[in-house]
Amino acid sequence: MSQGNKMPAPGERAPGFTLPLSEQRRMSLDEFRGRPVILVFYPADWSPVCSEQMALYQGMVPEFERHEAQLIGISVDSVWSHRAFAESRGINYPLLSDFEPKGEVSRLYGSYSETTGTAQRTLFLLDRDGVVAWSHRADPQERNPGGEGVLAALEVLSTERVAR
């Protein structure tokens, strides 16, 4: 479990989780079964690259919605940090708090750095059945991966569904 670096591969079932969305509300991956889900693990609220990346994805929400996909951000920050960060960047999609036990879900997704004690910058696209369709680890980690990869993967997923 401390093996932080094996990301669930395409074709594997995405590990389930329940994490705090706010002080009162916890959110489970299961809630989105039947829709594609985009999981974005990121190091820290407020860091320059994360701010740019997460704000960019907000701009992509209409396009994600066209594919009925749900976008979810996950970092080890607290719900209070998430709330202030979301407000400052105009972010409306859920940011979940992998705060206690710290990084537990990030580890499940091979996306935790023991060195920095934060999530790594990774992306997962899950299909409607909760199976990993595509994943990406930013390289280098300080680079904003943008949205081209996940959008292309989402389009492939939608095309395959129509073809079936």
Place this chain on the structure above:
Amino acid sequence: VTATTAGTATTPLQGLGGRLAIPVNDQDHILGPAQAPVTLLEYGDYQCPYCGAVHPVVQEILRRRPEQVRFVYRHFPIANVHPYAEPAAEAAEAADRRQRFWPMHDWLFDHQDRLHPAYLRLGAEEVGLPAEVVDREVGSHAYLDRVQRDFIGGIRSGVNGTPAFYINGLRHDGGHTLAELLAAVDTAAGRDTAEGE
């Protein structure tokens, strides 16, 4: 850029590696000669301060290299961070409808502190547009699809912030000063910067 860790299936979706996904076409806003050897394309946001700062640089490049460069501008408003960027882009499209895109474009970048919708009317008037009509078209989002098409095209090309420049279809990863952009443009044109200065 590795898409997955070692031992897992490699995904074919690596993106375009800094190439322009949507070729320049007749829907684009284009300034300069069609036969120019260099196409300088910008994805920009009218409320982004860095885009505002680079605007005079682009104008200077076009002034110094009138035969060599054609300029293309595409919208990339980060609407949640810059609430006025999208209406401003829509106002530019309303101007385009009346063959006044570039004057409106210049006005927007020259008045980044005046992008509130109340001021947009003023800008429209100043560039000779029917302010009431532009106001109505922006209010009803008549050109929002057009703006969002640019945005998504930018995402496909790997734009992750603004301004983002492409020179002859390749991402310019260097700096945005006049010297840096001019050197990049001249390299693309296959000529030395010093020549003809």
